[in-house]
Amino acid sequence: MSAVQTVTLDGPFAMQRGALQSPTFAYETWGELNAAKDNCVLIFTGLSPSAHAASSPADPSAGWWEDMVGPGKPIDSNRYYVVCVNSLGSCFGTTGPASVDPTTNELYRLTFPVLTVEDVANSAAYVLNHIGVSQLHTVIGSSMGGMTALAFCLTQPGRSRRLVSISSAARSLPFSIALRSLQREMIRKDSDWQQGNYKIPGNGPIQGMRFARKLGMITYRSAAEWAERFGRERTTDTLEPDNPFGMDFEVESYLESHANRFIGTFDPNCYLYLSRAMDLFDAADHGGSLEASFTSLQLEAALIIGVETDFLFPVSQQEELALALDEAIPEVTFKRLASIQGHDSFLVDMDRFRPAVAEFF
Amino acid sequence: MSAVQTVTLDGPFAMQRGALQSPTFAYETWGELNAAKDNCVLIFTGLSPSAHAASSPADPSAGWWEDMVGPGKPIDSNRYYVVCVNSLGSCFGTTGPASVDPTTNELYRLTFPVLTVEDVANSAAYVLNHIGVSQLHTVIGSSMGGMTALAFCLTQPGRSRRLVSISSAARSLPFSIALRSLQREMIRKDSDWQQGNYKIPGNGPIQGMRFARKLGMITYRSAAEWAERFGRERTTDTLEPDNPFGMDFEVESYLESHANRFIGTFDPNCYLYLSRAMDLFDAADHGGSLEASFTSLQLEAALIIGVETDFLFPVSQQEELALALDEAIPEVTFKRLASIQGHDSFLVDMDRFRPAVAEFF
Missing domain, CATH: 3.40.50.1820 (Alpha/Beta hydrolase fold, catalytic domain)
Known part of the structure; x- marks a missing residue:
């Protein structure tokens, strides 16, 4: 409904x-x-x-x-x-x-x-x-x-x-402009963005959107909250066991699952336009x-x-x-x-x- | 010498x-x-x-x-x-x-x-x-x-x-772990990283390193300094004139030129190992x-x-x-x-x- x-x-x-x-x-x-x-x-x-x-x-x-x-x-x-x-x-x-x-x-x-x-x-x-x-x-x-x-x-x-x-x-101000500019660049430099011509509906620049969303989530919260919430807890199920740079800390796994939820619900080109509007x-x-x-x-x-x-x-x-x-x-x-x-x-x-x-x- | x-x-x-x-x-x-x-x-x-x-x-x-x-x-x-x-x-x-x-x-x-x-x-x-x-x-x-x-x-x-x-x-703490984890992911997800097997000496994951460095530079400074330093100044030479998401603000152009200087001087795999060591x-x-x-x-x-x-x-x-x-x-x-x-x-x-x-x- x-x-x-x-x-x-x-x-x-x-x-x-x-x-x-x-x-x-x-x-x-x-x-x-x-x-x-x-x-x-x-x-x-x-x-x-x-x-x-x-x-x-x-x-x-x-x-x-x-x-x-x-x-x-x-x-x-x-x-x-x-x-x-x-x-x-x-x-x-x-x-x-x-x-x-x-x-x-x-x-x-x-x-x-x-x-x-x-x-x-x-x-x-x-x-x-x-x-x-x-x-x-x-x-x-x-x-x-x-x-x-x-x-x-x-x-x-x-x-x-x-x-x-x-x-x-x-x-x-330039600090938030810099962060949003980097988020947009991460989407635009994803080869699946295809200069904005990705298939709709479809997958589009998934990796770029994942980066942008993770960076967004980091900047939307505070260090103090995360210290209280996650501390140095490790994930119970390491997602990439053979990867020395895989997810290990709880906070990494949290970002991954939330970013994945965002992808597919928001159109990448719309994200770019709205993000830029804030800068301007x-x-x-x-x-x-x-x-x-x-x-x-x-x-x-x-x-x-x-x-x-x-x-x-x-x-x-x-x-x-x-x-x-x-x-x-x-x-x-x-x-x-x-x-x-x-x-x-x-x-x-x-x-x-x-x-x-x-x-x- | x-x-x-x-x-x-x-x-x-x-x-x-x-x-x-x-x-x-x-x-x-x-x-x-x-x-x-x-x-x-x-x-x-x-x-x-x-x-x-x-x-x-x-x-x-x-x-x-x-x-x-x-x-x-x-x-x-x-x-x-x-x-x-x-x-x-x-x-x-x-x-x-x-x-x-x-x-x-x-x-x-x-x-x-x-x-x-x-x-x-x-x-x-x-x-x-x-x-x-x-x-x-x-x-x-x-x-x-x-x-x-x-x-x-x-x-x-x-x-x-x-x-x-x-x-x-x-x-x-989780805030800095999250930022470094995202930096490492940006390098590892660059297809030129090739699971660490990029050509040395050579170019390697240039785009991933550029993202990681830009994010680093944003987090190494403060919003107050950048507001004082860049304000809302626009670049004199817009680097991508036909691109609605191109660099426009002085702070964007600053990040781009500094990130480009870093690329090529630091080995991406070394970056990954040292970054992870800090998390641990x-x-x-x-x-x-x-x-x-x-x-x-x-x-x-x-x-x-x-x-x-x-x-x-x-x-x-x-x-x-x-x-x-x-x-x-x-x-x-x-x-x-x-x-x-x-x-x-x-x-x-x-x-x-x-x-x-x-x-x-």
Whole structure:
């Protein structure tokens, strides 16, 4: 069962560096729009999740933010009409590089225009138009989704009254750019990538994707958590007994099994486009500096959350964002959480994140 | 010109997990052994450097620790007889996987026994015997070299009076194991690795080595330094103009040029063996716990230095080492430096490191 709904645009969709003909946008919803139409909460995802943030009668499987969204949850579907969109450029119902270009009847692959976070933000506006929402109660996003939520507020001032940005940043810095650049190179240099022309559906650059995912998983957590979790435990079943460089430590076997689960569920070209979009994002592009860009914001309040052990999106970047927002909008709350799970904390340290988000709503 | 000297063992060399027949050990020296033979300082290197720590009349080219070793430098060759060894398993004169096995007249390649940090430490004893040094003034090492220096003190108690360990650790933790495991996998999965049987001399797994080096470089520095150094600068000459995923940011171009310099200078199989040796190291193996292992130490003093921005060998690991040593030996100094260059600080932040080391000597 799937709760995914779609809307297909009747006409061209302008992107910052190109255009798409009649793209489709996928989304899921929880709760009901009230009579005043002022209770809609829009969720943007990180790089890889689908629109399935939480279970619902139409799809009882657990979503990627199951503990955060639903009846009586911090983003309470008894009170709010919650919408989560699959990002433009992704591969879970929304048009992306793995979709058919209706003007050629071929897959887009690398003919897909360079994607920006602003394009992802703008695409959500069509979903909101389609479901009859002119103004949002809140736009919320974590990781890449936090960038998209901020871009939404910058490109469509006034369309949301409130912003929540979690473990995100106002711009990408060279450390995370370097890591993502290496991840993309690992995919592109896999000969099975075939310059983006691998068979779809099919295997494609499996080894490159495995490397990219493993590196991602290493950077999404923290050294402290892994020390606590794995220590120096050895695997009970050494996977390559005759190989002096085979997997031996528990942490190696953990990475291998999780990376293998990711492969096949996410299209490599989509991964490349979304990853690059994060590098390109700089909120200061909207005005010359963060402060100048933020003068156009018509937000009433913002909540910025960061995690001390996040080294991919360091808490100093959330603090920078909160300080710049504080010059521009009436009410800014900055929360620095002591979670030890690094960048991924918003997915797992629910005991800290649930109250932090619930308080804002 | 080369200042490298070698000694070849006349007989077998026992390793923890195997043995070598008549291995050769390469080393360089600075200064003179005094009459009392009590002024020798032994340096162990990190994973990749050669024994050429500093210039000398025999080899005026700059060494990898040029600012630290030499006449009037913190490790003063006017006062000390300084010896730096090329690690067992490496490829700069000392026997390693890229050397010929005299029992078969073939290259060792993967027939080289699994290497441990203790093996590297023990190999240095033969160099010391050869040059007539029975007791060291100090053994010093940074990064992997700090592990080796500690292993030397554990396996040969009393042979050094003092220990200096810089940006190192008493054991490898899962975060750094995961990173090194991924680096090794990137080399092993390169089809040009050919199960270790690539042509020597030749190209071998160039792409895998490029990935491994780039990942290494990312983890050797800190996000703060790179933000300061590169910001969001774009390259002046985009290297792949038609490629939407080509290098664009200055940091990407920096990694590419530095990784290319590394390739060809370091043997891939040697890299695999030395990298794995770091994972395997745990000083607690010598007694069941750090504290129990350290009871056998016969050190008079130790200096432990860590850097706050090092996330590969976090400063908490140096603190753990210093605290455990403090229970076992008379004088332990722990210095926490505020360098922003991360793990590599000991190579570049000489304004902080020179006085910290000089004070100890």
